[in-house]
Amino acid sequence: MLFPTISFAIFFMIVMPVSWLLMPTRHRWKLFILAASYFFYGYWDWRFCVLIAGSTIANQVLATAVFRSNNERTRRIWLIVAVATNLGVLAYFKYYGFFVSNAINTLNRIGIEISTDVISVALPLGISFFTFQALSYVIDTYRGTFKPGRLIDFAVFLSFFPHIIAGPIVRPAEFIPQIDAAHDPRKIDASRAFFLITIGLFKKVVIANILATQIVDPVFSSPQQHSSLEILVGIYAYAIQIYADFSGYTDIAIGIALLLGFRFPQNFDSPYTSTSIQDFWRRWHMTLSRWLRDYLYIPLGGNQRGKWNTYRNLMLTMILGGLWHGAAWTFVIWGAIHGSFLCGEHFQRTRRLAQGLPDPVDTRARRIRSQLITFNVVCVAWVFFRAESLENAGNIFKQLLDPSQWFSASPLITLGVVLAIAAGLVEQYIPKDAWGRAMARYSHLAPVWQGLTLGICLLVINTLGPRGVAPFIYFQF
Amino acid sequence: MAVKTKPPKIADDTARRPMAAGRIWLVLAIALLVGGILNAPGLRKTALGQPLGWQRDVAIFLSDRLNEVSNPLFLDQPRAGLQALAGRSGDDDVDLSLPSPTRPANPRLPPKVPVKKSFSPLAPLKVAIAGDSLSITPGESLINLSPATGSIATIGSVDGHVSTGLARPEVFNWPAHLSEVISAGGLDAVVLTLGSNDDQNLTGDGGVGPLLSPEWETEYRRRVGGLMDSINAKGATLFWVAIPPMSNDVRYDTRYKPMNEIVRSEAAKRPGKVVLVETEPVLTFLGSGYAQYLPTADGGFIQIRTGDGIHFTRAGGDLVAEAVLAAMRKTFDLDSWRTPSTTSASKKGATTTTGPTPTTTEVRKKK
Incomplete structure (x- = not known):
């Protein structure tokens, strides 16, 4: 869904009042805003939702593993796994075509002919932005500047529809505390x-x-x-x-x-x-x-x-x-x-x-x-x-x-x-x-x-x- | 003594008055309603351009209601005024009429093939490039490659309009648009890429469905023939670029191939006036079908199609542009000006052509 469209205007006119009405019961609000964000993101292609859900679960597990481990070496290993996983997924989607064309060129030059009928990979929208935010979450946990929260909080942080597609790249410490903070529906800027x-x-x-x-x-x-x-x-x-x-x-x-x-x-x-x-x-x-x-x-x-x-x-x-x-x-x-x-x-x-x-x-x-x-x-x-x-x-x-x-x-x-x-x-x-x-x-x-x-x-x-x-x-x- | 209280300071951003959520919703609702009424004619055109289905029906219903308020109260006039100021009057007009093919004077006689015209740097072939999103990259390549011929002058940039075709004149009316373009530019030829958005029910005058039913084929043929004749009637030769193979083989085989066949047969009825530029032979790797990469002369591979399996990379665009140039060379005399003493032999009746010229790109199929 693009911001400057009638579909988004209708979407927002429904989401905004419901969001404020549910705000007092915070758990319901989180479920609602998560569903709205996934709807917004999946409006292009529902498969994108699977990707962001996978990224959310994997990074929550890794951040928790980093947080719970007392051994510096183990913590470091979990951090490396997290960085490698996130950058690996990013590289797969962003640089796939570049790597494939270079690989088949190289193979062809050494006499190994392979089919060029390769599967094209569509770049999921906003993947760079939410991957950077997920990396912040794990790295900040490793540095001890942030304590990982509940899965639902992290899921809302990663998928929150205003920033999921093109930022701004928000830090967990800037956003997650806002989720449970008091929001006064009478004092909006x-x-x-x-x-x-x-x-x-x-x-x-x-x-x-x-x-x-x-x-x-x-x-x-x-x-x-x-x-x-x-x-x-x-x-x-x-x-x-x-x-x-x-x-x-x-x-x-x-x-x-x-x-x-x-x-x-x-x-x-x-x-x-x-x-x-x-x-x-x-x-x-x-x-x-x-x-x-x-x-x-x-x-x-x-x-x-x-x-x-x-x-x-x-x-x-x-x-x-x-x-x-x-x-x-x-x-x-x-x-x-x-x-x-x-x-x-x-x-x-x-x-x-x-x-x-x-x-x-x-x-x-x-x-x-x-x-x-x-x-x-x-x-x-x-x-x-x-x-x-x-x-x-x-x-x-x-x-x-x-x-x-x-x-x-x-x-x-x-x-x-x-x-x-x-x-x-x-x-x-x-x-x-x-x-x-x-x-x-x-x-x-x-x-x-x-x-x-x-x-x-x-x-x-x-x-x-x-x-x-x-x-x-x-x-x- | 009473102390006078000063009015709230509004000189800086700390003086902003916050607002309650309910009021915000009210402000937004008023804004959307006012914006909707003031933009009603544009919203109706946008609604008509939506994909067929209930959402389009609802959008048309709502935009009609907005127009019923806007028009009698002259609230559509500010928009018209702004459009006039921006030189875009008529942006909101919807023209659903599509021309039919003109009848030949004597249908029993074979169609007359025009004499092969000569062009030179002093009197170049004036060409416009237009079409859907598939026209843009090859069109840009054609603009870049044309100066080397010395006898082709492309007019303006690529006149590309994404998600358009002949199926939905309410989205974009190509025959009407091209008539204006040719009249304004005094063109000799038009390179047109259309069809990849036409695998759907047809709307506008004579609208029918379902896709590829006999009725659909008859109506689509009428639209294709009508467009060809309307361009020829303005004195321009039409180079119609065929829909290329797509990574979705089934869609290409079952939808686009039959559509290409309609264009091919209509072009054959207009020899020398309409030329179908075949794309499959220059974009395939193993004789037919879709290819994302093609071998290069130095043994590597180069990507010719983008990741979506539909559009072209620059290298793919160059291949299509070369095929168009080859078609133009067959149809017109573009080179005899280089050697004035020699007159090139005129070949009549070439209606289709394949293959790039062998010089300007490194991308070559393997033998």
Whole structure:
């Protein structure tokens, strides 16, 4: 079930009141929300429910085994089993095609002919997200920072429908205590939820879809057919598209969870206002960044084992973060670009500290220059992320820099495209207190006016968005 | 002295007034009702496009009620105004009419084969690429491969509309859409991929079922022939890309093969004007049937179909695009401009073609 659909609206209008009515009898509520979440997830394919149920039971058993064991060696073995099982399942579904094609190529080269009529494996939606959450559960138990709860609590945590498909990646310690905490049905932060849902819908349905269909898809599929200006605008448009698409989804997810009485961590914080790549990763897909930091970068040694190990750890973390998106060289390069710039920034910082130099003065001009440089580095990396192959990425850059294409006609750059890019950027530069004031004012309106305002927003979104809604980009990860 | 109490501060986000669950439900219900009334024409079109069944019936019933409120009160006008501003007037129109084949002037005479036209860089073959989701990747490949011919100019991007076909004109009316596209672009040819969403009961004018019953076949043939003639009537040659083998062999054998046969026989009635581009010969490994991978020239394998067993990877798209280019070379003279002194021999009557040109891809079937 997709959020921006009538089916989801009907589903939510039933689930929300029943959820609040059952909240006082917590056990019934858990069973109900679990059933609703499985219905939501199984709406695509009921077999997905079997997978998540299996993951829930296996991880609960493993986390309990880690928790109950007094022997460090046994605990470690259970942890390794858990990590290997989760990553094995993830690898099977995500990298099956990559492994199979390489395996049959190798076998064929050594003279062993095998049938290529292989069974195709469909990637279950959201598998990366719930696998990372399950890993957090077991690893946090191993570290002693979290005590495994009841199976039903863990099942609700893993499958809770607002975040099951594309995050945000919530930690067990953030969510599971909320299940049994008191929720006051008279004090819901509704205005914030309505803002998040409406803005998220606008970003996804209008901005992301307009940019995808009108410029990004044509430019990236046939770069040689487009002018340098169209390529340049297409690259910027993709940066806005992926931001609008992904942050739009998580805005809706956070808003939906709020209406059910749950708080999710923030996932995006105006990432294109970043003044460095390090700053960017504090603002972009924040729940994945901190997951990689806490479960990969720090266990590798972080920045505590010398200069060169720090660089190695940064590169490894970013390249593995790239590979998380899929088994392709384009993702490796995307991760490597970010890793290299993180290393460069770290080098500059440590050198300045070693020389006893003060931090540079934070002037407006300096900040704007840093923002422009960071945004353009991120955009260059996005080319590899979006390109279907290295050759495709090469063609994009070749066409961008080809002087004969600089002044060619650019029919794809329409007013709609320019406005959509501008809207995606401007939204990030609106001061937070302005949003806060707007939400506060809205919250003081009578329910009828609030409903009317939202209805008019639905008119704008539905009219300006294309018919049908394309799946969210991050569903494939 | 009475102390004046200040009104609640609403300058920051801590001043938000919380709301009770019941009121939230009320706000949402009002929003959905208002949104539904204001968007009623669009919702009706969305409802009509749902898969056939009770859910569609309910959706149509509800959207009709919303339209009954929206239209008399002019509450559908803001939507129409916004659409006009966005240059998308007519988005909510539903056209159920589908053209029938035109009758030949003298049915006893064999159909006349048009003279093989020549194209060059100065007067290129203007081609539009359109169709369902299967048209998108091969269409992009065709756009990329065409410049090398020097005599083909693809117009615009791929005009792909997912989940569409000839079965459900209320979802998307291809004959009406293509008529507009050809008229606007002055096209010489259209590359069209349709059919993979048509294995269902037919709706719209002449709608029938069940699938593949004699009545269904007659009506589907009428729609296919009508579309072909409507494109030819605008002066464009049609290259119809056949439905490729699918990983679901049963579906392909029992549904898509008979549908391909209908298109094949209709194309045969219009020699030189409609060309069926066969896909199975270029996408199969062992002579027939579905293949996910094909051998490459260097002894490896390359994936030509995506994991869903339906759509194409870039390599698969390239193969289909090459088959289309080969069909175009048979139908038109695209190369004589390179050697002006030599005139190429004209072959008349080629209605189907198979196989890629032997130069532009590394993917080759093993001998």
